[in-house]
Amino acid sequence: MRRIDRRRREQLRRRVVNFSVSFALGALVATLLSDRLQRQATGRSIEPVAIATSGEIESTTGAPRVPAVQAAAPSMAEAIGALTRHDLLIPVQGVTANQLRDTFDDSRAIGRRHDAIDIMAPRGTEVRAVEDGTIAKLFTSKAGGLTIYQFDPTQTFSYYYAHLDHYVSGLAEHQTVKRGQLLGYVGSTGNASESAPHLHFAIARLGTDRAWWKGDPINPYPLLMK
Numbered sequence: 001m002r003r004i005d006r007r008r009r010e011q012l013r014r015r016v017v018n019f020s021v022s023f024a025l026g027a028l029v030a031t032l033l034s035d036r037l038q039r040q041a042t043g044r045s046i047e048p049v050a051i052a053t054s055g056e057i058e059s060t061t062g063a064p065r066v067p068a069v070q071a072a073a074p075s076m077a078e079a080i081g082a083l084t085r086h087d088l089l090i091p092v093q094g095v096t097a098n099q100l101r102d103t104f105d106d107s108r109a110i111g112r113r114h115d116a117i118d119i120m121a122p123r124g125t126e127v128r129a130v131e132d133g134t135i136a137k138l139f140t141s142k143a144g145g146l147t148i149y150q151f152d153p154t155q156t157f158s159y160y161y162a163h164l165d166h167y168v169s170g171l172a173e174h175q176t177v178k179r180g181q182l183l184g185y186v187g188s189t190g191n192a193s194e195s196a197p198h199l200h201f202a203i204a205r206l207g208t209d210r211a212w213w214k215g216d217p218i219n220p221y222p223l224l225m226k
């Protein structure tokens, strides 16, 4: 009698386990799919930091901003002010402030602003973290080539390093990094010219979802010039 009970219990337990596993797999697939769809929707095929979602768009409707939103998110000017105090390092070894060029507003494709600066340097020059933080994503894209997305310690900003020749060995997602830590090497992967290796460097203010692939672009030039 007891044996039968035990067998039933065992069958029931298996069913529960099977159901849990199926559910977990389903949830995982759904997450991966929505992630992929979201990336496609951002039109990231041109340049991976497709920071096209500016909160300023709402002003075109003439509708007043909702005070609650204003209270939740500091203005862009405030965010940039805060970032000024982060004391960012020029991310390419040996490059000084007077060698930087402000190419943030350059156009790179039809109707598309660069939203980054290009720091020219010989292939293989060391690329270093602009400040402390976390490696949010190691990503390869058609335009950016081999790239790194780093978040700052407050997870408010992302730093994007693109066209890398290769990563420093052992670099991994979720790894914490220190200001000046070696991340990789200058190259021309993606849509950079073979004959003009450079670091494409961008900064974005992250949205509340902390999604690594989007945010509001901030010009790195004045922040690296000080």
Ligand SMILES: [Zn+2]
Binding pocket: 114, 116, 117, 118, 199, 200, 201
């Ligand atoms: Zn660029």
